Amino acid sequence: MAKGTKTKQTKGKKLTLKMVQNCMELTLDGKRRLDLSFKEITTVPKCIQKLHDMDQLYLSRNLIRTIPDFIDQFSSITVLDLHSNYLEHIPVTVCRLQNLLVLNLCNNRLTSLPHEIGLLKKLHVLNLGLNQLEALPTSIAALKELRHIGLSDNRFTQVPLCLSRLSKLEKVNLDRNPILTEDAPSHKLMTVTESLYLVKESLLCEDCLSKCQTERKKMEDAMKRKEPKLLSLSNLVTQQDRGV
Template identity: 55%
Template sequence: MDGKRRLDLSNMEIATFPKCILKLCDVDELDLSRNQLKKIPDTIDQFVKLRCLDLHSNHLEQIPASIGRLHNLYSLNLCNNHLTTPGLPHELGLLRNLGILNLGMNRIETLSPSMAALKELQELGLFNNLLTHLPKFLQNLPKLQKVNIRSNPIPTDDLEVDHIQRVECLYLVREECLCADCLNMCKKETERLEC
């Protein structure tokens, strides 16, 4: 054992955040993945020792601003939810120790500039979203090694892709490689946002 305390409540068909787990808020890892959660309460900030929070494969549309107070958080998995750009709080930028952030398989069009403060970030998952360009701040994240932007409608001539040369792994799918349905969905979302 490595001395870490892990609470695994994954794949249990949980629809509401169980308040009773607040009594166990001294855990290092909390896994609530593969459930039916639609909301995470503001009280998530009571897990002050939390280093790993896995919320992938739920029905989350937004993340509470209080998540920014989880200063020990190293890994945050929000993949495969219903998150949009407004559903991501600016307070994500307060997670100064965050090394791994997975936002893949959501409905995100752009990232908050506050995320430029994530200087410890090493891996960033943005695949299967609605991104039409890469945020400029990615090139200024000194420890960033892996960025997955696969299956986003980013044009092939996006200059920001060229500026992330030092990244070890940059996953990119050309617009013409997206299926017709995905491309149409992305174009409609882009048009809607430009109105």
């Protein structure tokens, strides 16, 4: 979705309760899904409150700028998909959805997250790619069930240290961030925009682990010779191969 500057407020479509009910689906595993993606709506329809017993709520690829406070009525949802909208902030009410397993906030205009996001104790997947984030709240460390976090295409200059406290974390996507590396000859900082992935060593096959260890040793040796080195997390392996 194009995110160019608009000269006037876009007027979105209005959805009736009947139209919304026609968007209800039953997944193969028996979950009740309300899919309002691609509806050209600028606000979340108030009428969806009557369907608060859904298991999954999809509001992606719309023109939504704010999330209403009544979102916390959807207390049983495990998936909340808000990617590709115009969100500039996430209200605390979203953090009250204690059963969330997947939260997709990719491709919005977020510059920060509420500290209360640490309340989402069951969260497995958090996608924050394509936003304007420079840092994560320290409360992210409370998401002990988190397996995957997407941070690509943001403004991170270093790997968030709070991620090192997540013992179940399997993959961190930091692709296309301005990760800083020290350039010893000039003692200046340079921007690295190449792909950067972090995965746990236990998830790599023997050959890939050996390859990563070799590359890491090369970087350590380079550091001793005053050459650049990428930042890394303890107990995580820097990984540039998407296929691993």
